[in-house]
Amino acid sequence: MSLHKDLPPLLALRAFEAVARHLSFIKAAQELSVTQSALSHQVQKLEQHLGKPLFIRRTRAIDLTAEGQRYYDEIRPALDAIATATRAQRQMPSATVLRVGLLASFATLWLAPRLAGFLNRYPHIQVELLPSIQLANVAAAEVDLAIRYGKGDWPHVQATRLMAEVISPVCSPTFKANSLGNGPLLMATSHRPFEWTDWSQHYQVSLEQHPRVMLHDYNIVVEAAVAGQGIAMGRHHLIQRRLQDGSLVQAFDWPPYHSDIGYWLITPQGPAHQAVECFSQWLREICADA
The missing domain is CATH 3.40.190.290 (D-Maltodextrin-Binding Protein; domain 2)
Known part of the structure; x- marks a missing residue:
């Protein structure tokens, strides 16, 4: 059985990881060279895909929800493994x-x-x-x-x-x-x-x-x-x-x-x-x- 249908949009996943790591839309947008609006749109797309909020949005700060923290902890090793494999291929x-x-x-x-x-x-x-x-x-x-x-x-x-x-x-x-x-x-x-x-x-x-x-x-x-x-x-x-x-x-x-x-x-x-x-x-x- 294919697992592809369970995969979220990869651009949205990348946006979520950067925001969760920085706990800042501004810093994440700068890192990914996109606008804050585009980044926010990708995070919302992921939340819609999962059917739950991943961030608590405050006036001057954001934080991960409990589900968002758990999801971040679970996907981070997989993203690190993909990055490592990609780096190795580029250097080979x-x-x-x-x-x-x-x-x-x-x-x-x-x-x-x-x-x-x-x-x-x-x-x-x-x-x-x-x-x-x-x-x-x-x-x-x-x-x-x-x-x-x-x-x-x-x-x-x-x-x-x-x-x-x-x-x-x-x-x-x-x-x-x-x-x-x-x-x-x-x-x-x-x-x-x-x-x-x-x-x-x-x-x-x-x-x-x-x-x-x-x-x-x-x-x-x-x-x-x-x-x-x-x-x-x-x-x-x-x-x-x-x-x-x-x-x-x-x-x-x-x-x-x-x-x-x-x-x-x-x-x-x-x-x-x-x-x-x-x-x-x-x-x-x-x-x-x-």
């Missing part, structure tokens, strides 16, 4: 959509499992991950910010290094035992082969005898290596679980290489809006602990 930030450009491999293997921490801290910010092998154009506002993998040499943007990557060639245990000698190198078409170039130059190793297999994305590279299809350049931040469960192992005897390749936070030049600042700060924090 409106939902903001934050568009983040990044590689699908970083989104899948590293960021997505950690994203709940950001959403718990900033529930009003809706994060939209936009994975692509293409480098999203931050400067042209295709995305609000981006996370890129490389050496930080992108023009017309602000690049902040989040964490360096540790790299080493990896493969499945079976592939290492049976096919390592001239096994194919699995590479992602989303990147120039600078990882392999840096690693081979560091250890002065020639890779000319190894054929190359170009795959669309690093996620596919990892899965192909796990399936025994060749040797992948392992990005240790992304394949940690695979190394721990033994589905990938070091292909060669050289230790992992601490390169200058890493993950970078890319934001537009100039001031950033609040959602970008919040996400950037959170991202720097969790990368520092990685």
